[in-house]
Amino acid sequence: RAKVTLPQLQAMKERGDKIAMVTAYDYSAALLADRAGMDMILVGDSLGMVVLGYSSTVPVTMEEMIHHTKAVMRANPAALVVADLPFLSYQTGIKDAVYNAGRLVKEGGADAVKLEGGRAMAPVVRAIVDAGIPVMGHLGLTPQSAVQLGGYRVQGREQEAADRIAADAEALAEAGVFSLVLECVPVELARRITAALKVPTIGIGAGPHCDGQVLVFHDLLGLFDRFRPKFVKCYVNLSEIIVNALASYREEVRQGRFPDEGHSFQ
Ligand code: KIV
Ligand code: NA
Structure with a gap:
């Protein structure tokens, strides 16, 4: 299988072909995900919860993200590999953000990076993109700031909150994200953002109208049951x-x- 490219993902949105993404945190899982034909693999900071046993994604470090990204890249996946920027690796300024995004690509070998946040992150996104690194956005339930959001709950139910998230999506697209994760938002808001953006949206708990879907490896395979959100479909126990x-x-x-x-x- 030839390497998945950004123009191919963009073309999939334009054709209405759905994009499939799953997380992976190590070599053997990446081999399996790639053999299953995934378009994208996410080395998510969810690794902190499902692999490292932390109670949130907040403690995950750059060293841990690089360590696991390297393991995934040794599988030489055809899927495009996106690595999460962990908490505090990009919120402290543009210089830190570009440097840490660069480390995930240069040391980890990732194809692209993902970060959480709306319009406040637009300058950071632009700077990383200007450095030559593709960036994926992440809106709705952003686990690195879950306490501020009132916990792990659906975001954008009220009109005002929905309008704010939709405006954040536009700002991120304007700043140059190649794709956007929408986590735990109502079906209608995800539909609205997907229709408004040129770049593909990837949903998780965001209904069927996104351009693609992502699930956590351990959730869909029934490997982790400490939490089981409503949006998780368990394909095997x-x-x-x-x-x-x-x-x-x-x-x-x-x-x-x-x-x-x-x-x-x-
Ligand atoms: O870390 C992760 O697994 C994620 C997905 C849930 C989008 O960010
Ligand atoms: Na994440």
Whole structure:
């Protein structure tokens, strides 16, 4: 499979072909996602919650993001790989933002970066894009500022809030994002923003009218059930399958039935 390009993603929106994206945080998951034909892979800072055991995405560091981005890139995916800028790597000024975006690309090997926030982030987006790095935006429920948003809840239900998010989307598009994640917003707001923007929108908990969808790897595979938001569709319950397999192994070891002749050297 040839590498997915930005013009191809743009053309998919124009043709009405839906874009599929999933997160991955390591080499073997990236191989699987790519084999499944994903258009984009996100090395999300959700890795803090589903892989590293933090209670939010806030503690995730640049070093952790680079470490996991490198692992994903070793799979040499055809999917376009976007790496999240973690909290405090871009909110402290344009210079920090360009430097840290550059590290995700230069050291991590990412194809593009993603950051959270609206019009206040437009100058930062423009500076990273001017440095030659493609930027994806992220609006609606932005987990790095979840406390300020009143928790992990739907954003943009009231008209005023919806208008603000729609204006933020326009500002980010104007600043040069190649795509925009809409997380946890009402169906109608996502439809409105998707119709207004030239660049593709990628929804998560944003209904069916976005140009594409993203889900967290561990959520869609049923590998992580500490939280299970309404928008998550669990395509398989791997937790159950894995626990059953591990329990069978434990039982066979205890009973002396593993290893048997077939798994031993004479
Ligand atoms: O970190 C992440 O997984 C994300 C997606 C939920 C969009 O930002
Ligand atoms: Na994220």
